[in-house]
Amino acid sequence: MNYSIAVRTLCEFTAKAGDLDLRFTPSPSAQQGIAGHGLVASRRDEGYEREIPLGGEYRHLEVRGRADGYDPARNQLEEVKTFRGDLAWMPANHRALHWAQVKIYGHLLCHSRGLSEVCLALVYFDIVSQRETLLRDTFSAQTLEEFFHEQCERFIAWADQEMAHRAARDSALNALGFPHAGFRTGQRPLAEAVYKAVGTGRCLMLQAPTGIGKTLGTLFPMLKALPRQHLDKLFFLAAKTPGRRLALEALATLVPEEADEPAPLRVLELVARDKACEHPDKACHGEACPLASGFYDRLPEARQAAVSHAMLDQAALRDVALAHGICPYYLGQELARWSDVVVGDYNYYFDLNAMLFGLTVANRWRVGVLVDEAHNLVERARRMYSAELDQAAFKAVRRTAPGPLKKPLDRLARQWRALDKSVEAAGVSSDYRVLDSLPTKLLGALHNAVAAITDYLTEQPAGLDAALQTFYFEAMHFCRVAELFDEHSLFDMTFKAGRRGATLSTLCLRNVVPAGFLTPRFEATRATVLFSATLSPSRYYGDLLGLPADTPWLEVESPFSAEQLSVRVVDKVSTRFHHRAASLAPIVELMAEQFAARPGNYLAFFSSFEYLEQVAALFRERCPAVPLWAQSRRMDEPSRQGFLAGFREGGQGIGFAVLGGVFGEGIDLPGERLIGAFIATLGLPQVNPVNEQFRQRLGVLFGDGYDYAYLYPGLQKVVQAAGRVIRTQEDRGVIHLIDDRFARPRVQRLLPNWWKNER
Structure with a gap:
């Protein structure tokens, strides 16, 4: 069996030396790099070959890659590197890495074409001046073969180790058994669905109740599939720290580390x-x-x-x-290159510059991906593919900018003011405006400002203060997102009063539907399994996330019975904003009656901190003997732990929290630690100009604007919060859904099937 490795990976392993140096040095973007390579190739004579696939073997090591270009007439093989600034500033270890790459390609070319020698050229292309600097030398095939063998020998001990590890890993996973005496109710069909998805190479959406053991139930079949489907890696992606922690605990249970044996499975947390x-x-x-x-x-x-x-x-x-x-x-x-399972945040695979996605594509890995609490991916992905620039922050940066940057920043300021005035002249009396198209003149000025700062940095590497550097990175991101702008995003402006009566704006490229960005991520996997207690309706998540059309959706049977949970719809109360004052007393009375009937620990969820504080104040006044603790704004980790500590076994009291916040999902309070919840809101996003624009755009794209923008995201938060109450098959509890809209059939259809609603 051969071990396969890319030329770049081989050279990075064998030829890198010296310091880690992450001082910011301006480098071309991916698009500029591609354009630079294209321009260099266009300057070559007829017969010049581009992107030449090459491969070769040494013992049981297989090396593959693509050389940038070859001129048969000159017998010259070229490796093109784009850069900007002074080439003399390039670190020597970078140059050594580049020579190593082109020498490996040189050997592979000589071997495949029977050449006795070849001229190797490093072509450094300055994307600003568009000048080429060539460093070249002629090498005999014998010399290049010796260099190739030397690099392979440096790597081959590692390759042997990796092959032995892979064999041991696959053997251990083939023999892997479920770590408990049996599956929980619903856990076996969940595991079977995951295994089948990997076997057939399809994505899968899994809706399974909170508390069923989804993490273990998805990891086990995915690990079993690793050797049988020849997968290189498994990525477990979570939205929050508790999700990563649960995955690590499940992996330690599935494949415990033996003291005297090599690790059969390498697990890495990022x-x-x-x-x-x-x-x-x-x-x-x-x-x-x-x-x-x-x-x-x-x-x-x-x-x-x-x-x-x-x-x-x-x-x-x-x-x-x-x-x-x-x-x-x-x-x-x-x-991350040498681990079998990588546990990390969504951004490591789904972000615009996602490391794991980039490595997967570059190394042609076969990967399986598990997406924990996947309902969070919609909002997280929207943020990944959005960008914002604040005029107040820009003005502060401009005042203190170095002299060489004054002119391009002044031009940007003029274009920004001109845009502000043109929008204000439209006569729409609103602090929020959506423009039909991107402001090309402002974007041109922004590109020029980014280029000027980049050129300045090539001469003054330490020349930016923190604020200017922050603006620089934000501006580059804004430019890149603008290049990807289409009907799935909005360009909007929000106006606010500045100092001395001036009006300042914030520019936002706001992603509405991240599907177009996420689809290539799904296509790069053998299978992606998205699981959550709330992935309904399936078409909502399929449309917004860009899942393949043949992605199955499965709802797993609940291990819990309706007898365990009393769900009471309180349809005599409205929690709408203009009814809230009238709702306070009925809510307090309901909570007091429930607590008196069954003292214990409860969670009460509200739509905002203001609403929470109003109900809490009245409850303290009318029920002073009942312990009460409340979530506050911007709680740090110790404060969060203090809040959760109130839910102790055998304790009594009510914790007040905001729906959709840190206590609405991802917390585990089994048994008597939590026996009930009051949910005084449908969780609908606030009606504001931004969300109304989402409603309109989603309506145009999918036909259900209100449901996509308000109803589905709201009910997802309600079900997640309610899922805190029943965590095991021994738990018993009650949920009060407080709002007349909970009685509507369209809302009832979105609640879990196993709930037995009462009035």
Whole structure:
């Protein structure tokens, strides 16, 4: 059996040395790089070959890749690298990596075409001046073959280890059994559906009740499928930290680490850079941070030590990294290539610059993806593909900008003011406006400003203060999102009063339907399984997420019975905004009656902090003997834990929370820790100009604007919150749905089938 590796991956493994250096240096975007490669090729003579697929073997190592170009007339093989600025500033280790790549391609070309020698050229193309700098040398086929063998020998011990690990992994997973005596009710059909989806190479939407054990029930069949479907990786993606934690716990249960045996399954947890950084006060390069200095020199030993661990969660990864004196975050980035299961946030696969997606495509991995609490992906993806610029922040940046940047920033300011005036001149008296098309003149000025800052940085690498650097990154993102703008997004402006009576605007490219961006992510997997307690109706999620048309939707049988949960619809109360004052007393009376009938721990959910505070104040006044604690705005982690600590076994009291907040999903309060919930809202998003634009656009695209913009997202929050009450088959509880609209048939149809509603 051969071990297959890409030329780039091989060279990055064998030819990188020195410091980790993440000082920002302007580099071409992907589009500029592609355009640069195209322009270089267009300058070549007739007969010039582009994108030449090459491959070769050394012992049991198979190396493959695509060379940028070859001129048969000159016998010259070219590797094109786009850049901007002064080429002399390029680090020597980058140049060494580039030479290694072109030498490998040179050997593969000589071998495939029977050449005795070849001229190798590194073509450095400056995207600003559009000039080429050629570094070239002629090598004999023998010399290149020796270099190829040397690089392969450096890697082959690792390849042997990886092949042995893969065989041991697959053997262990083939023999893997379910870790408990039996499946919970509904867990077996869930697992069978996942296994079938991977076997047939399809995506799958799974709706299963909260508390059924979805994490374990999806991981087990996906792991069983890894060897049988020849999958390279499994990505478990979660919206929040508790989801990652549950996945890691389930994986530790499924494949426990043996003290005396090599790890049969490598599990890696990826966390955000700010959570992994050991020296947040230091810049990320060898001259400032000791964990960046000599990073690539110490990486091989750290990498070798890391892969001997089965479970590399955040703490374990940190221990390995610090033991070898390197950065934990970037060790994690490296180990994503060598891990079997990667647990991380949605953004690692679905974002515009998603690392795991990029690695999957570049390395042609066969991957399976599990998306936990997938109902969150709609809003998260919308944010990933949106961009915003604030005029007040821009004005502050402009006042302190370096002299060389004054002119392009002044031009941008003029175009921004002109846009403001043209919109105001339209005569619409509103602080929020949606434009039918993008402002081309402003975007042109913004592109020029980005280019000017980029050119400035090539000469002054440390020349930006924090505010200007933030604006620079936001502006680049805005430009990129603007290039992708279509009918699935809005361009809007929000106006507010500034200092001295001036009116300032915020520009937003606001994604409404992320489907077009997510579809390629689904297509790159063998199977993606999206699971949640609330994935209904299926067409809503299918339309907005861009799932393939043949994606099946399955609702798993609940392990809970209607006798466990009393669901009471309170249809004599309206929680609409203009009825809230009249609703306070009936809600307090209802809560007091329920608590008196069955004292214990309850959660009460409201549509806003203001509404919560009004009900809480009246409840304290009328029921002073009942313990009460409330969610507050911007709670930190200790405060959140303090809130949850109130729900202790055998305790009594009511916790007040906002629906859709941190306590509406992802928390586990089984048994007597929680025996009931009051939900005083349908959870509908606020009626405001932005959401009304969403309603209109979704109506045009899918025909159900109100349901897509308001009803479905609202009821999803209600069902998630209600799911906190019944967590095991021994639990008993009550839910009060407080609003007359809960009695409507169209709302009732969106509630779980196993609920038995009472009036």
